[in-house]
Amino acid sequence: xRTLFTRISGLAxxxxxxxxxxxxxxxxxxxILRNAWLCTEGPSIHSFGLMDELDxxxxxxxxxxxxxxxxxxxxAFVDSHTHIVFxxxxxxxxxxxxxxxxxxxxxxxxxxxxxxxxxxxxxxxDELFASAMERLTEMIGTGTAAVEIKSGYGLxxxxxxxxxxxxxxxxxxxxxxxxxxxxxxHAIPSEFKNDRSGYIDxxxxxxxxxxxxxxxxxxxxxxxxxxxxTQEETERLLEAGARYGLRPKIHANELDFSGGIQAGVxxxxxxxxxxxxxxxxxxxxxxxxxxxxxxxxxxxxxxxMEDPPARxxxxxxLPLALASDHNPGSSPSGSxxxxxxxxxxxxxxxxxxxxAAATLNSAYAMGMEEELGSISxxxxxxxxxxxxxxxxxxxxxxxxxxxxxxVWIDGVPVEN
Ligand code: NIG
Ligand code: FE
Numbered sequence: 001x002r003t004l005f006t007r008i009s010g011l012a013x014x015x016x017x018x019x020x021x022x023x024x025x026x027x028x029x030x031x032i033l034r035n036a037w038l039c040t041e042g043p044s045i046h047s048f049g050l051m052d053e054l055d056x057x058x059x060x061x062x063x064x065x066x067x068x069x070x071x072x073x074x075x076a077f078v079d080s081h082t083h084i085v086f087x088x089x090x091x092x093x094x095x096x097x098x099x100x101x102x103x104x105x106x107x108x109x110x111x112x113x114x115x116x117x118x119x120x121x122x123x124x125x126d127e128l129f130a131s132a133m134e135r136l137t138e139m140i141g142t143g144t145a146a147v148e149i150k151s152g153y154g155l156x157x158x159x160x161x162x163x164x165x166x167x168x169x170x171x172x173x174x175x176x177x178x179x180x181x182x183x184x185x186h187a188i189p190s191e192f193k194n195d196r197s198g199y200i201d202x203x204x205x206x207x208x209x210x211x212x213x214x215x216x217x218x219x220x221x222x223x224x225x226x227x228x229x230t231q232e233e234t235e236r237l238l239e240a241g242a243r244y245g246l247r248p249k250i251h252a253n254e255l256d257f258s259g260g261i262q263a264g265v266x267x268x269x270x271x272x273x274x275x276x277x278x279x280x281x282x283x284x285x286x287x288x289x290x291x292x293x294x295x296x297x298x299x300x301x302x303x304x305m306e307d308p309p310a311r312x313x314x315x316x317x318l319p320l321a322l323a324s325d326h327n328p329g330s331s332p333s334g335s336x337x338x339x340x341x342x343x344x345x346x347x348x349x350x351x352x353x354x355x356a357a358a359t360l361n362s363a364y365a366m367g368m369e370e371e372l373g374s375i376s377x378x379x380x381x382x383x384x385x386x387x388x389x390x391x392x393x394x395x396x397x398x399x400x401x402x403x404x405x406x407v408w409i410d411g412v413p414v415e416n
Contacts, residue, residue, distance in 0.1 A: 003040045003411070004062035005073060005385075007051060011036035012352075012392060013075040013359055014048050014375040021292065021364040024317035027353040030360075032392060038073055040381040043410035047377055070388030071405065074395075075374050076145030077336035077358050080365035081249070081273050081294055083150050083183075083327035084135045085166050086116055087123040090328045103303050103330065104227055104255065112329055113153065113187040120153040120163070128166045135326065136174060139334040140414055143407050145176050145382035147334075148249070148323075148366045150221055152183030156191075157207055160184050164216035175409050176382070179366050181249055182208075182217035185229050185237050200233055204240040212244035218367070219270065220246040224253075224260030231259025238267035249365070253277040254299075265289045271321065271365040275308045276300055283316050292365040293318055295357075296325035297342035303330050310347035321361035322354060341399035351393040381411035 011033045022030070037054050039046040039062060047058070059065075093106050093115070106112050120128070136147060149167045154160035164180055171178040184203045192199035211217050220241040224234040228251075238248050247270050252260025254274035261282040264272040272286075273294040286293055293313060300307050314320060322343050326334035336358055343354035363373030371380050385406045386395065395403055407414045 001042055001064070002046065002062040003064040003066065004059060005038040005066045005068055006054070008033075008036045008038060008068050008073050009070045009388065010034055010072040010392060011038060011048055011375060012072065012355060013373075016377065018360065018374040018376040018379070020369045021319050021361050022356045023319040024314055027314060027319070027356040027361075028350050030352050030356050038375065040411045043381055045375055045377050045379050045381050048375060068385060072386040072389060072392070073375065074355065074384045074386065075359045076372065076382040076384055076407065076409070077143050078146045078362040078366065078368060078372050079139065079144045079324050079326070079334065079336060080148045080271065080321060080362040081296060081323035081325050082147055082334060083152060083325070084139075084147070084334065085128055085132045085149060085151070085163050085170075086153055086328045087119040087128060087131075088116070088328065089332060090115060093329065097303075107187070107227065110190070114190060116153040116328055117155045117159070117187070117189060121156065121159045125162055125166055128163070129169050132166065132170055133173065135334060136170065139324075139326070139336075140176060140407060140409065142335050142337055143384045143404055144334065144336050145380070145409055146178070146363065146366065146368050146372050147176065148179045148181055148219070150181040150183040151217075152186030152221070155184065155187065155189035157202075157210070160207055161210065161216070164211060168216060175414070177368065177371070179218045179368075180216060181219040181221045182211050182246065183221040183223070185222040185234070187223065187228060196233070200236060203237060208240055208244055212246065217246060219249045221248065221250050223251040224263055225251065225258045226256035231263050234260060234263040235266065238263060242267060249273065253282065261285060265291050270367060273323070274299070276306055278308055278313065283313060283318060286318055287316065292321050292361060294321040294323055294362070294365050295343070295347065296323055296331065297347055298333055298335075298339055299325045299331040301342055301346065302332070307346050310343070310349055314349070314353065319361050319364075320349070320353075320357045321365040322357040323362055323365070337395065337404070338399060341396045344396040345399070351396050354396060355392070382409050384408070
């Protein structure tokens with residue numbers, strides 16, 4: 001079955017031979033065809049081009065024609081960092097923060113991640129599955145076509161395995177691809193409060209072998225930051241993960257210059273994420289690596305934190321990816337359109353740069369760049385059709401506006 005979309009006002013992120021990722025100044029240069037057509041074949045992109053050059057033979061070979069007068073087609077978003085399996089929202093902490101407590105103070109008082117762990121341990125798998133699927137469905141509706149999901153609210157063998165199994169079930173039933181990340185090192189659970197190294201031994205000696213044996217995770221993560229895990233502890237964990245073939249994607253340098261970027265680069269992390277605290281040393285290490293620096297602007301926005309130096313990072317030649325960090329504590333939203341707006345408004349990324357970061361570079365950050373992240377022949381036909389707009393910049397500019405008309409996943413429009 002072939003479908004032809006005609007008179008597309010702007011077809012963005014379209015390459016015949018797409019690069020794996022875009023760095024520095026390349027990010028502003030994503031291709032945009034004005035007055036274009038797009039042809040899908042079954043679940044894949046078949047071809048695209050300019051309306052003036054649309055071939056009669058191709059037109060006649062299509063089974064369906066959809067005329068998009070004034071509308072744009074954009075590659076669907078890829079969300080390479082989320083925590084959407086959780087038992088309960090944490091709006092009470094939100095109110096505490098409004099009254100002046102910091103995220104770290106709340107965590108020290110047993111709130112935060114430990115609060116989520118306490119409730120998750122008591123919640124059955126089917127409930128976790130159902131609520132995560134609801135979040136996922138909402139994210140697909142706002143244009144997301146692949147999601148990475150982390151464990152890390154279990155913090156015990158039993159509950160981490162429970163979370164990872166829920167993620168595996170989501171993967172089975174989800175209309176979009178899912179990747180699972182083991183984040184047992186998200187916080188030190190209360191049982192190990194006075195025995196940090198005992199918990200790390202437990203993660204390495206007991207949890208990792210079972211998770212690897214049951215193939216429950218694609219990646220591993222550590223929250224390498226002040227008050228959570230040190231650089232040394234992170235390196236011990238990543239070294240052990242490497243023995244099981246688990247590539248790192250880690251939380252780094254959100255609250256302080258934690259050494260997380262150093263640890264991630266040393267162990268060949270696919271991505272290092274957050275990065276509010278990034279200086280010259282970290283930038284030069286990243287420049288020599290294949291690690292994708294990933295920014296999570298809705299987290300810094302929600303926690304009222306200083307933003308990472310995105311402009312400086314790109315001007316130094318680094319690639320950047322963007323993700324939602326959807327989680328109950330620091331980013332209770334999986335809206336990638338909002339992330340796109342925040343990246344422009346707060347990180348001073350140009351609309352084209354931020355779109356590249358939220359699509360192609362985010363696909364790279366979860367190992368999916370061959371399938372998603374651009375409009376390219378052979379890739380999945382997962383894209384957004386927008387409401388009519390003159391310029392690409394309209395979309396991040398019109399923040400919190402519902403400018404998406406329809407979301408297509410693998411060649412099929414998603415029912416809303
Ligand atoms: O990415 N920074 C660490 N983990 C999550 C927050 C987890 C939570 O507060 O529940 C994050 O922001
Ligand atoms: Fe996170």
